[in-house]
Amino acid sequence: MFSRAYKLVVALPPIAWVVLFLLTPYVLLFAYSFWAVTPAQQIVHSWNVQNYAELLRVPVYLHVLLRSVRIAGSVTLLALLLGYPLAYYVSFHAGNRKELLYQLVIIPLWVSYLVRAYAWKTILGSEGVLNTLLQYLHVTRHPQEYLLYSPFAVMLTLVHIYTPFVFLPIYAALEHIPRGLVEASHDLGASPMQTFWRVIVPLSIPGMIAGATFSFVLSLGDFLAPLLVGGPSGIMISNIVVSLFGTAYNWPLGAAISACMMALVLALLFATERLEKKWRFT
């Protein structure tokens, strides 16, 4: 029913824009990773794999990448541990307060990411709320310095930011479980525990995968929380990229790290998409 002209008019502008301002930049990122920078800080288009060799040769890159993976993994695990039972509670046990509780979980998402990270800084700092509270209650005498500027602080901040994001898809998955299935399980003599583990959990796996992927990928690439609350021991892989694009001025090497990160993320997205499909029953 739509003419050729109509189709051209709706399809061409977005395709042209996306190719120019989205596809080209991503391709450019990969191209840069094969270029070089001269000692005089000129970027030269001489195609080579030196940057990737450098990443393998200097241990600090792999070391920080592994730390980032570890932090992102812990953040995801903790966010699941916090988010899943909460989603289950809201979906199955909240009664008429369901809508209210759902909104309460969403509202923190509307507080700026930056501001929430900053708030943790004011809580954890040596003159911060937590330390002065502990001293006020005579639990400690001196400020506990390890609270701020540590991988722990980065993890805490990121868990705080991503728990609602993990909650959302799990809650959506739980809401889609036909309540009849749960009733049937009870009627056939399963205990609540059995029903939970053998009916509810398997049906909510796609939601868990979606939330976990989101949380893992975005924590892995985060550079603001480490800068704000991480300190030297909380540096993550994106911080190295930022410094290579700033003061260290080695765009090709920074591009190589970003390209690796992008490849890792795309592989992960591809894998989890297949997993999600496998576990989707409806």
Place this chain on the structure above:
Amino acid sequence: MSRNGVAHERPAWLTVHAVAVLGFLYLPIVVLIVYSFNGGGVGGFPPRDLTLNWYQQLAQDSALWDSVLNSLIVALAAMAISIGLGLPAALALDRVSFPGKALFRRLVLLPLILPGIITGLSLLMLVVLIGLKLSLTTIILGHGTALISVATTEIFAGLQKADRAQEEVSLDLGANYWQTFWRVTLPNLKLPIVGAALLIFTLSMDEIAVSFFLIGRDNTLPLEIWSRLRRGMTPEINAVSTIIFVFSLTMIVLWYRLRTRGGEETADIVATAREEMV
């Protein structure tokens, strides 16, 4: 504990857990708001010398208000770009088959799924390549492009629900595509478009990872806050954050009002249609 309990019994630990998690989620927000009134600065327990000084100081802080204005300009322009391109993109995904369609759909979504640093850096490279000067324009370009994803997804979902027969009827009755678009297609998509616009607006106002790399001389609000944080903490930041929080809350409430009213309108139309059929 409830291993052998009755079917719908709620284990006590689950309630405790839910309360604890909500407490964890709200702790920083409460601290933030409380200390925006704290005369003694950020931190220090208990809070003391409650004051509105920080809000007064904020009112006179022209650099901060400039950045708010910049953020508003960026958000509105980004909204125009991403709706302007997301609407045709959704129409194309819904009713045009073209080579690379699956790739296009994935590509559009990438900025939402990839860490912001990757999109920001890639765009920076393009901007340098074509020799654009870094400014608010480059940030608008970045936000507008990254948020096409939001517009496309929301409007596409709206199209899936809309009744295409109405457009068919309009075309059959002699209206041209242009008239049909303005009088049938667009009014049917009013709700998803407004929803997408609000979402894009708030996401753009808060965006920092992409802007971080595309910033020129003029700061957006998050970047202004960022540069101040690097210099030290001041309750002024708590005060401005509190204001933004209250503003966002108002926006959500408005959006919910709008959406439920929209829902009722649809219900009304369905009810009337049914009566007429009977």
